[in-house]
Amino acid sequence: MQETSSQRDILIARILPIVEKLFRDNNLYKLKLGKQEMIKMLVNMFDQFSPEEMKAITEHELTRRIDKILVLEAVSGTLNDLTPEQIKMYDEAVKRK
Incomplete structure (x- = not known):
């Protein structure tokens, strides 16, 4: 059990500064995601x-x-924020491609 906890601590130590920097540099993450x-x-x-x-x-x-x-997480809910008219416009634009 101790080994697993220490592995997680090592992971956190590597991931935390990266996430801190990415959040600091990207307003979308600050707006859409919980750090x-x-x-x-x-x-x-x-x-x-x-x-x-x-x-x-x-x-x-x-x-x-x-x-x-983080990009995927931040934009995954974006379509849910659209109005029905915006969704229709999006669907039309996707069909044309």
């Missing part, structure tokens, strides 16, 4: 990897992956 909730979700997500796999992921690559996940 603590995202950290928890990311720790759970990356906890699926073995410690060796996590060590193999560079800081740059980890930042890139976390940024992509």
